Amino acid sequence: MYLLEEQQMMQEVARKIAKEHIEPKAAEVDRLGEMPWSNIRLMAENGLFGVHVPDEYGGAGGNMMSQVAVIEEIAAACASTSVALSTQALAIAPFLLAGTEEQKKLYVTPLAKGEVLGSFGITEPSAGSDVASAVTTAKRVGDDYILNGQKVFITNAGDSEIYVFLTRTSEERTKGMSLFVVEKGTSGLTFGKKEDKMGIRGSTTMEVFLEDVKVSKHNLLGAEGEGFKILMNVFNETRPVTGAQAVGIARGAFEYAVSYVKNRKQFGKSIANFQMIQSMVADMSMQIEAARLLVYKAASMIDRKEKIVAPYSSMAKCFASDTAMRVATDAVQLLGGYGYIKDYPVERMMRDAKIFQIFEGTNQIQRIIIGNHILHD
Numbered sequence: 080m081y082l083l084e085e086q087q088m089m090q091e092v093a094r095k096i097a098k099e100h101i102e103p104k105a106a107e108v109d110r111l112g113e114m115p116w117s118n119i120r121l122m123a124e125n126g127l128f129g130v131h132v133p134d135e136y137g138g139a140g141g142n143m144m145s146q147v148a149v150i151e152e153i154a155a156a157c158a159s160t161s162v163a164l165s166t167q168a169l170a171i172a173p174f175l176l177a178g179t180e181e182q183k184k185l186y187v188t189p190l191a192k193g194e195v196l197g198s199f200g201i202t203e204p205s206a207g208s209d210v211a212s213a214v215t216t217a218k219r220v221g222d223d224y225i226l227n228g229q230k231v232f233i234t235n236a237g238d239s240e241i242y243v244f245l246t247r248t249s250e251e252r253t254k255g256m257s258l259f260v261v262e263k264g265t266s267g268l269t270f271g272k273k274e275d276k277m278g279i280r281g282s283t284t285m286e287v288f289l290e291d292v293k294v295s296k297h298n299l300l301g302a303e304g305e306g307f308k309i310l311m312n313v314f315n316e317t318r319p320v321t322g323a324q325a326v327g328i329a330r331g332a333f334e335y336a337v338s339y340v341k342n343r344k345q346f347g348k349s350i351a352n353f354q355m356i357q358s359m360v361a362d363m364s365m366q367i368e369a370a371r372l373l374v375y376k377a378a379s380m381i382d383r384k385e386k387i388v389a390p391y392s393s394m395a396k397c398f399a400s401d402t403a404m405r406v407a408t409d410a411v412q413l414l415g416g417y418g419y420i421k422d423y424p425v426e427r428m429m430r431d432a433k434i435f436q437i438f439e440g441t442n443q444i445q446r447i448i449i450g451n452h453i454l455h456d
């Protein structure tokens with residue numbers, strides 16, 4: 080009821096693919112711990128990587144509402160697969176917000192078509208929540224820049240062809256930061272340890288090293304010193320997408336648990352007849368509905384280009400990921416001992432849910448943004 084006809088059509092495409100192809104493979108993707116390439120190809124063929132990207136750059140010309148509707152469907156089936164979509168959105172966003180026409184044509188087009196993957200390297204060993212303390216440097220030498228440093232926890236690293244890095248071009252804290260695009264294969268760009276993770280095990284997370292990586296001044300994304308500002312605007316647009324994934328995970332766990340409690344019998348009757356079970360189901364349902372509405376609110380504010388979006392994007396991300404964690408944990412509880420066993424999908428969903436409270440800014444950081452807006456803006 081909140082989606083326009085065109086947005087519903089995109090959602091339908093995603094739901095069909097998710098149900099028929101992605102969900103049946105989700106347990107295997109988790110068990111193997113490898114990138115779900117066949118899902119990635121399928122999503123590319125169906126235009127899901129560029130749902131929100133203007134058609135002149137290879138996208139479907141939709142908007143943020145289309146994107147959150149689509150990604151919820153994929154996440155409900157397989158969180159690892161949905162992270163391939165959201166990471167692409169994270170890599171595309173700085174180009175759409177600050178790229179030159181040439182950069183958009185060159186980089187956004189293949190990313191939106193899903194022909195290649197992209198990554199955004201922000202986090203460093205000593206710069207996590209405090210992104211402005213990043214020490215990776217970019218030094219201007221003639222018409223080039225030389226990049227040196229280390230990034231950690233970079234999604235799709237090694238598998239991506241296009242990388243955006245947050246670097247330091249001067250000593251000024253936030254105003255000394257700049258973004259650069261670096262293509263895979265550039266001399267000095269190498270990859271380290273692949274992380275062995277609790278959840279989203281079908282999504283690659285890796286260390287990245289930059290050692291005297293030489294790029295042209297044309298690889299500067301936005302103006303020098305604008306990197307931090309662009310990044311904050313990127314997060315405003317990507318946090319509702321993270322929230323939508325969390326809603327999807329919560330929904331997937333909820334739907335499975337509901338069908339389970341209808342069939343499971345104890346004390347001579349279906350456990351769905353017990354009021355404590357009904358109460359849990361009611362709470363889970365309310366939380367999912369509320370989380371989705373917050374995601375839709377933030378997404379529609381972005382689509383309407385409203386001025387103050389940040390606190391609402393943070394609310395959507397924070398509330399939806401807290402909901403995913405709570406609902407997935409309750410889904411495990413509703414299945415009893417079976418919920419704790421890998422044969423049942425809620426075990427995976429509970430592990431997958433956790434990361435959504437951590438990446439794209441932890442939920443403590445989201446609460447700081449919301450609190451600051453209320454008290455100090």
Ligand SMILES: Cc1cc2nc3c(=O)[nH]c(=O)nc-3n(C[C@H](O)[C@H](O)[C@H](O)COP(=O)(O)OP(=O)(O)OC[C@H]3O[C@@H](n4cnc5c(N)ncnc54)[C@H](O)[C@@H]3O)c2cc1C
Nearest residue numbers: 199200201202207208232233234284437438439440441443
């Ligand atoms: C699977 C995975 C994928 C990721 N993908 C990417 C990626 O693609 N690109 C990328 O750049 N990064 C990525 N990250 C990094 C992620 O964004 C960071 O891990 C996250 O922002 C937190 O940083 P940190 O791990 O250094 O924790 P820290 O910043 O060290 O935080 C530790 C704890 O302290 C809390 N804390 C910190 N500061 C405050 C404060 N001021 N007030 C209250 N509490 C505070 C945090 O909330 C947290 O609970 C990924 C991480 C993971 C695990």
